[in-house]
Amino acid sequence: MTDPRHDHFSLFDLPPRFALDLSLLEQAYRRVQAQVHPDRFATAGPAERRVAMQWAARANEAFRTLRSPLARAAYLCERHGQPIEAESNTAMPADFLMQQMQWREDLDTARSGDRTAAQALAREVEARRDEVLARVALALDEQHDYAGAAAGVRELHFIDRFREELAAFLDSDVAATPRSH
């Protein structure tokens, strides 16, 4: 579990918690890359270069995972035997699904031209996302309720997919209005 070759947190010498100082993570990532990157071993033999590449790829994967709150939460859940399985495990609470349907209706309405409504919806989605993230953080770091955290992560997957759609709509709307410099 704590082999740096397999565990993201021990690779960066960080405590395995959801709460994370991003600047510390960045520093640790740079420190590790400075030691393992293939550029440090460019004239070495093929075996050495291969091993350096594997470690550097590991560091990139660990950094990518820990940097994103959602990926980090999912990783901690898996680490405690609660894989997210977002594709197969789609049973969501009824009230959550009701809200998703409501959001979709609101987006459809906004698409027919109500830009202010879309912006209000975006604020609501952000607030909801922050709320679920806080719940996941509490479940992971304080309550050690990994099944509960995994359920929250699954909700966040849904929310993020919707958030992307909404952002794409808002962007296209911006693009349609003339820019001024």
Next chain:
Amino acid sequence: MALLQLAEPGESPAPHQHRLAVGIDLGTTNSLVATVRHGLPEVLRDEQERALLPSIVRYLADGTTEVGHVAQAHQATDPRNTIVSVKRFMGRGVKDVAHVENLPYDFVDAPGMLQIKTVAGIKSPVEVSAEILKTLRRRAEAALGGELVGAVVTVPAYFDDAQRQATRDAARLAGLNVLRLLSEPTAAALAYGLDSAAEGIYAVYDLGGGTFDISILKLTKGVFEVLSTGGDSALGGDDFDHRVYCWALEQANLSLLPPADQRLLTVKARAAKEALSSRSAATLQARLSSGQWVNLSIGADTFASMTQHLVAKTLVASRKALADAGLKPAEVDGVVLVGGATRMPHVRKAVADLFGREPLADIDPDQVVAVGAAMQAHVLAGNRTASDDWLLLDVIPLSLGLETMGGLVEKIIARNSTIPIARAQEFTTFKDGQTAMAIHVVQGERELVDDCRSLARFELRGIPPMAAGAARIRVTFQVDADGLLAVAARETTSGVESSVVVKPSYGLHDDDITRMLSESMGSAEADMQARMLRELQVEAKRLLEATQAALAADRDLLDGAEFAQVAQLMTDLVACAEGEDSSALKGAIDRLAHGTEELAARRMDRSIRAALAGRRVDDVLAK
């Protein structure tokens, strides 16, 4: 660095010995070679003190070639055999090349990459590029007075896998040891960043002769981290020339021209464009083969408006790269201009307007990439000193994926992922009893396979017959620090495994390169043999010493049987090294090198772990 001594027995490190390495900017229009001498980067010049080598190769009927200015002088008189802008053809088929109807070449559409029929035979873009690289290699060896340890060769950041493979093959064909393929904007950022000890977010806008790149980098304490990259690998100064050329045809009421006139008018169009960088008007005069005299005048405003759509394309890519990095133009701390085409005033103005600040162009935009590449080559070759403590973290420019049912693309590695990277995804069978699976690797951002670039196809065979959906086929994508992809597939259920590793099919096979290299070696066969035997004997000695040193330090990493095997291979090599049989000796060297690979990998892993645990590598190996 005791660690490196084991790694490359052929290059036992004398700590203060300077190892010759160069950076090469293999450009569409011009190429350069630079090195670091006495701690300072320096562009190497030819006998006539010229830094730029025109990327032009002319093939002659007697099988010889002319490269650079000599070839340039013949481009209008012998257009079919004088290849310009060959970089545009690297890793490309005929259908991929824009304005192919305006090009004077006799193309042969080969699978993977086009070829060109010349008076000296059929040539691939890899061979043509290798001629340019060979010329630069010879220039460097003459200037530095020795053989090169290796070279860093730059590629546009937006080059896809096929284009990168082709570039690497060309360098190998030119007899260069490629230390790294480096993105051009990253090389430029290195040259600028170290010059000014900059920190913060930088945008590098690189408009070359045939390619456009935009890279957004974050500079922190010697780490150059590329956040995103974008561009167009078929947009550059050539396209601006082409606009002027088309305008001239129209103004002079000309239609289809013979190849020589096409080339002549293109050269004149380029000269007019260059003149407009410093003047408000330019003339374009040419006498065509028909005797017709073309005499036109073009104003800077006319030129700017006829090429505005090209500039706009670069701005769209720049905005997209910023969005990918999650940044707004105002968050950029500095903008760097790279490439000769950024001398055009309307391009500079558009970049300044987009970012709301004047771009930097203190380092010659034609030379900055080669300078950065030379600095990186210097360090990679093993000349690192305390002041050279930087690290480049680059990204892959385009997503990589697999074809799935219905011609859709499943992305495995997203664009702008930091390299090196390895990712795996599981797939399953579609039919009952299916024993083989076709794997089609593609690169691009679109969702349909037909809209992406096909990189490789291979089949995984020997899957045990199972019900549909029961097999577990794990496909692993691995992109190395050069941005090159390798794909492996493995069936993992019921203990049965099969695996195939492929490199994309665009590149030449290693055998092809060996053959082409030996073909180019010439005639002194006997000398070659004697020299080869001596070199092999030296290599054998070094390998034996290194293996002994490795065993003395880390004997515990091998079990009894593994140790016995290595010992046997050493005994065999000692015997062969005393003989005169080159091929037997080569075989024994290869077997020992191969047989100690696992030991080398385990030692490397041990030293990395020790380093990560906070102990210095030197201490660990010194004990």
